[in-house]
Amino acid sequence: MSGASGDAERYVRANRDLWNAVTPHHVASQFYDVEGFKAGRPRRRTGLDALEVALVGDVRGKTLLHLQCHFGLDTICWAQRGAIVTGVDFSGEAVRAARRLAAEMGVPATFVESDVADLPGNLHGSFDVVFTSHGVLGWLPDLERWAQVIAHFLAPGGRLHLIEAHPLTWVFDDARTDGELKVVFPYFQGPEPLRFEREGSYAAPDAPVHSIEHTWMHPLSDVIGALLRAGLRLESFAEYPFVAWAMFPWMEERADGAWQLPGGAGTLPLMFSLSASKSKPS
Secondary structure, eight states, rough: TOOOHHOOOHHHHHHHHHHHHHHEEEEEEETTHHHHTTTTTOGGGGOOOHHHHHHOOOOOOOOOEEEEEESHHHHHHHHHTTTTTEEESHHHHHHHHHHHHHHHHHHOOOOEOGGGGGGGTOSSSSSEEEEEEESOOGGGGGGHHHHHHHHEEEEEEEEEEEEEEOOGGGGBBTTSSSSOBBOOSSOOOSSSSEEEEEEEEETTTTOOOOOEEEOOOOOOHHHHOOOHHHTTTEEEEEEEESOOOOOOOOOOEEEEEEEEEEGOOOSSSOOEEEEEEOOOOO
C-alpha cells in the first residue's frame, strides 16, 4: 500500500477483512433496506441527503469518482442524478455487491476494488467530481496520500466534496447512555490507530461477526492541510450542529433524518463539509 507503514498495512488488512465479513449482513439489513432502495423508497442512509445534493450540485453529464463507497448505494444515487460514476472500495465483498445491485437496477456504474492509497495503479482517467462522505476518514492511516490521490484524479477545474463527522466528536465516549459527553480519546493522535472491539456492526448489531476496528484520529487541520499541500484550493468549509447518524445513543433524530444533541443544542460542531478544487492550467 503506497504511503503506509508495515504496521499500517496490517491494520488496513484487518479492517478490510472486517468489512468483507459484515458487508453481506449490511446488504440484508433493515438499516440499509436495499429492497426499499431498489423500489424507489430510500431510507435516510440509503439515499443522498439534501446537504450532499446541495454541496455537490448538478452532476448531469459529469464524471464522478466516489471514494470508499461501501456497496454502492450513494454511487447509484449519483448515477440516477445523471453522473457518470465510478465507485471505489477496498472490500471485495462490497464491490461485488455494488455491481450486482447496479445490474439489478439497470443503473450504469463502474465499481473498482482498491484501497484509496493504491488507486492510481488500479484506475485510469480523471474526474470532474470526487465525492466521499460519512464515516470515511477514520479508516485512512495517511491523509497526505489520500489528498495526493484526490489531486491525481481530479480533472483541471474539478472539485472534491467531502462531508464527514467533525473530528472533535471522536474524542467522546460513544458507549455512554447517560447523556454525558466524556472525553476519553485524544484529538491529536500518533501513528498507532485506536482499537475498538464489539459484536456485530453499526448496521447489523445482531450479525454473527466479532468486530475489531482500527481507526485513526485526524484533526481538522490535518484534513485541510493535506488537501492544501496536495495543491488543491479550498473553496468552501462549513460546520453543523447535527450529524448523519446517531453517533451517541441518546441523540435525537431531526425531521430531516439527521441527528442532534437533545433539544437541538448547538453547543458543539458534529459534522463538517468542504469543497476543494484543482486549478486549471494558466
